[in-house]
Amino acid sequence: MATDAAPLLLLTRPQADSERFAAMLPEWPAVISPILRIEPVAHDADLRAAEGLVFTSSHAVGFAGPGRGRLALCVGGRTGAIARQAGFDVREGNGFAESLLPLIKASPVPLIHPHGRHLAKVLPVPGVVVYDQIALPLSDAARALLAGDAPLVLPLFSPRSARLLAAEARQARAPIWTVAISAAALAAWDADSAGHAVAARPDAKAMAAAIRLLPVAEHNARRRVEQRNAPD
Structure with missing residues (x-):
């Protein structure tokens, strides 16, 4: 060889x-x-009306509508940067989903977690599938x-x-x-x-x-x- x-x-x-x-x-x-290919998934959740959102992937940010200063808890820097560009008030974790747990606990508003169909870590907030990761x-x-x-x-x-x-x-x-x-x-x-x-x-x-x-x-x-x- x-x-x-x-x-x-x-x-x-x-x-x-x-x-x-x-x-x-x-x-x-x-x-x-x-x-993997990212494809939108139809859902009933009105994410534009959510007071706060949890993003564990930058792919989910575009499904939540304009930030308008709403709270966004983001898993890490890349996702946080995308959420800021969309107008969210961002709090960042250290890249691991577990780092979001204290931020979730301290949140002053109800949270929704928009995420992909294949989820590595389930968080203690209501979640909604907004995209699929097609093999x-x-x-x-x-x-x-x-x-x-x-x-x-x-x-x-x-x-x-x-x-x-x-x-x-x-x-x-x-x-x-x-x-x-x-x-x-x-x-x-x-x-x-x-x-x-x-x-x-x-x-x-x-x-x-x-x-x-x-x-x-x-x-x-x-x-x-x-x-x-x-x-x-």
Whole structure:
């Protein structure tokens, strides 16, 4: 098996999320193959009238209507930023759903939790499903990478995506390095791997940092230095 091939990123979040993450690691060749598609779900809840909302994903913010200064308890910084842009009065957790519990307890208004059909953590507030995460097959390009020799780095951004990806990767020939956003996401991976890491915090910046610390990342670090020192 080749050992000097450039390691590649296989990014499987929805397209816009994957493109944003790829931009955080410009030195890494990347292939994007979303394994989930976000689709709205019809619901009866009048979220525009809710006094306060709990967002555990940025995908839910757009279903709640304009913020108008309403309270929004957000799981982390990315979701909080999206909610602020929508006009909500944001309180942020540390990226883990458990960090929302004291904020929920201290809320001065009733709360509703709009969320996806597949929910990793049930919170003690009324919830409503506003979108579905539809599983998608990997692209032909992604499957060709799994069947090849170059090492792959596979970020795992949720337990469900980890399970879906493991099912695709069990017959892979390529050495796979997994980087998980949480211990729960890593535990959901039940295929072989050449190595793994868990991000120091459950956010994209910490995921990118963990990828750069992988032993397999040395090749791309060297490539970046060579490109910087190359004559014009």
